[in-house]
Amino acid sequence: GAVVSQHPSRVICKSGTSVKIECRSLDFQATTMFWYRQFPKQSLMLMATSNEGSKATYEQGVEKDKFLINHASLTLSTLTVTSAHPEDSSFYICSARDQSPGRIARAQYFGPGTRLLVL
Amino acid sequence: QKEVEQNSGPLSVPEGAIASLNCTYSDRVSQSFFWYRQYSGKSPELIMSIYSNGDKEDGRFTAQLNKASQYVSLLIRDSQPSDSATYLCAVKPGGGNKLTFGTGTQLKVEL
Numbered sequence: 587g588a589v590v591s592q593h594p595s596r597v598i599c600k601s602g603t604s605v606k607i608e609c610r611s612l613d614f615q616a617t618t619m620f621w622y623r624q625f626p627k628q629s630l631m632l633m634a635t636s637n638e639g640s641k642a643t644y645e646q647g648v649e650k651d652k653f654l655i656n657h658a659s660l661t662l663s664t665l666t667v668t669s670a671h672p673e674d675s676s677f678y679i680c681s682a683r684d685q686s687p688g689r690i691a692r693a694q695y696f697g698p699g700t701r702l703l704v705l
Numbered sequence: 706q707k708e709v710e711q712n713s714g715p716l717s718v719p720e721g722a723i724a725s726l727n728c729t730y731s732d733r734v735s736q737s738f739f740w741y742r743q744y745s746g747k748s749p750e751l752i753m754s755i756y757s758n759g760d761k762e763d764g765r766f767t768a769q770l771n772k773a774s775q776y777v778s779l780l781i782r783d784s785q786p787s788d789s790a791t792y793l794c795a796v797k798p799g800g801g802n803k804l805t806f807g808t809g810t811q812l813k814v815e816l
Contacts, residue, residue: 618802629808630749630793679748692737692754692797694804699748 588614588684592697606666607700609680615660616682624677636663670704677701709796711807719815724781726810728794737797740779744790784814
């Protein structure tokens with residue numbers, strides 16, 4: 587299957603700082619990527635859909651000014667958690683669908699996730 | 706009614722048995738169906754996809770889809786302790802771009 591990487595895998599930061607998480611599709615093109623958040627023992631929650639070359643689409647209740655998404659190329663999307671607070675501590679996971687030319691984009695592949703702890 | 710429903714479990718099966726995981730969905734025009742496995746503390750891993758009615762087999766895994774009943778299932782044959790994880794059912798609607806996930810079923814394979 588297609589490979590999606592995320593960096594960093596784990597980050598600890600102080601309250602009020604900003605944290606950037608990178609998501610890369612390693613062997614395919616992804617015009618659309620997805621950002622999820624998962625709290626312990628809870629299900630995946632879609633935060634936003636990242637669109638290459640245009641603005642992200644945020645789910646209801648997700649603050650776009652707090653969670654900045656940039657999708658500058660066909661293989662890279664970034665999520666920046668601005669002015670992070672302890673309640674932002676969570677497992678952030680990106681996902682991408684293989685949308686290379688000629689491929690039927692169906693299956694969605696997940697990155698390994700980034701565990702964020704805000705002190 | 707939730708869009709994608711799964712029994713949260715835990716579902717406990719003995720090693721070597723068949724584990725049967727079920728999922729129902731509400732959107733009749735859904736076209737694509739996926740099963741993901743998520744180990745504790747890890748991200749979801751795609752294990753099966755199915756797009757048409759019937760069965761699809763891949764190794765010890767069989768996905769079954771019945772669009773008339775809006776039902777998709779995953780069978781795991783010869784269950785192993787390493788199969789112990791949460792299994793997420795995901796559905797992609799016909800005209801949409803996003804996957805809708807169920808809350809997952811926790812499977813425990815006991816020695």
